[in-house]
Amino acid sequence: MINQYIQEKQNEINPLIKDECQSLNLPERLKQPLIYAVEAGGKRLRPILMMASFEAFQPKSTDKIIHPALALEMIHTYSLIHDDLPAMDDDDFRRGRYTIHKAYDDATAILIGDGLLTYAFQVVSRSNQLEAEEKIYVLQQLSQASGLEGMIAGQFLDLQSENQNLQEEELNNIHQLKTGQLIRVAIKIGAYLGGATPPQIEALDEFGRYLGLVFQIQDDILDVKGNKDDIGKPVGSDEEKNKSTYPKVLGLNQTNEIKKHYMQQAKKKYDDARINQPRLLELLQIFGERTS
Ligand code: GRG
Numbered sequence: 001m002i003n004q005y006i007q008e009k010q011n012e013i014n015p016l017i018k019d020e021c022q023s024l025n026l027p028e029r030l031k032q033p034l035i036y037a038v039e040a041g042g043k044r045l046r047p048i049l050m051m052a053s054f055e056a057f058q059p060k061s062t063d064k065i066i067h068p069a070l071a072l073e074m075i076h077t078y079s080l081i082h083d084d085l086p087a088m089d090d091d092d093f094r095r096g097r098y099t100i101h102k103a104y105d106d107a108t109a110i111l112i113g114d115g116l117l118t119y120a121f122q123v124v125s126r127s128n129q130l131e132a133e134e135k136i137y138v139l140q141q142l143s144q145a146s147g148l149e150g151m152i153a154g155q156f157l158d159l160q161s162e163n164q165n166l167q168e169e170e171l172n173n174i175h176q177l178k179t180g181q182l183i184r185v186a187i188k189i190g191a192y193l194g195g196a197t198p199p200q201i202e203a204l205d206e207f208g209r210y211l212g213l214v215f216q217i218q219d220d221i222l223d224v225k226g227n228k229d230d231i232g233k234p235v236g237s238d239e240e241k242n243k244s245t246y247p248k249v250l251g252l253n254q255t256n257e258i259k260k261h262y263m264q265q266a267k268k269k270y271d272d273a274r275i276n277q278p279r280l281l282e283l284l285q286i287f288g289e290r291t292s
Helices: 002-022 028-038 045-055 062-083 106-125 132-146 148-160 168-178 180-194 198-225 246-250 252-273 278-289
Strands: none
Touching: 002 028, 002 045, 002 062, 002 106, 002 278, 028 062, 028 106, 045 062, 045 180, 045 198, 045 278, 062 106, 062 132, 062 148, 062 180, 106 132, 132 148, 132 180, 148 168, 148 180, 168 180, 168 198, 168 246, 180 198, 198 246, 198 252, 198 278, 246 252, 252 278
């Protein structure tokens, strides 16, 4: 059921994100790496989460969510491109293919990342589906989550933490910023545009916070126990870079325990929101048990 939903949404998102990029008037040698960057391969989990959260409120105009969803995936894609650069995590593979700086060069990867980040805001601000007030909300939320106090601070702290022995609390802080902010904002924007009340937005925002932690914990587990073909990059890359991860700090058993605990906390917050969208719970399950 949920797999079919994910597939349907991927089929909706993939051509749209490609069309948005294809429609740009660009030199061919810039467009090629841009299309390479946005072509299918990613799981599109963030836009799917946003759509599921939005649909929980049975909104009248279902097209409203498209531009914010595409923008979020563009921001996520930019973050992965820059994260893979030699100055950051220095990874050669992503989504089962060469990273942009490997397939092209560093300058191209930096520029494609910059371009996707700015284009995301353009796509929302010129949307013909959103009211002016909605655009401001979406732009504010996206810029805050991806900005200095959000993902950028998380990335900075993560890079600084290499070769350091972090405690669980510090790990949580880094990941709530680095990975968690975009996941959380997906849920929040979906709820707001769907017409959620302020208490519902608050409860779902907390749901998103736990979901982000569950996602990262599973990512760390996959780096230890995953399969290279499934995760699209070599297993053990965290260990190789001497990074603090949940399994390293807590051991695998305890890591699985806290993952379960956060999944339960997320479920409680979902209940607090008093909505009927079992897909969000199924997505929580997928986040916690995914193999890719
Ligand atoms: C460069 C400013 C800047 C930020 C980068 C999110 C991030 C910040 C870096 C990613 C590092 C990383 C691999 C973290 C693990 C969790 C994660 C975000 C995995 C990738 O997300 P998926 O699995 O990827 O949703 P796909 O390819 O499916 O879109």
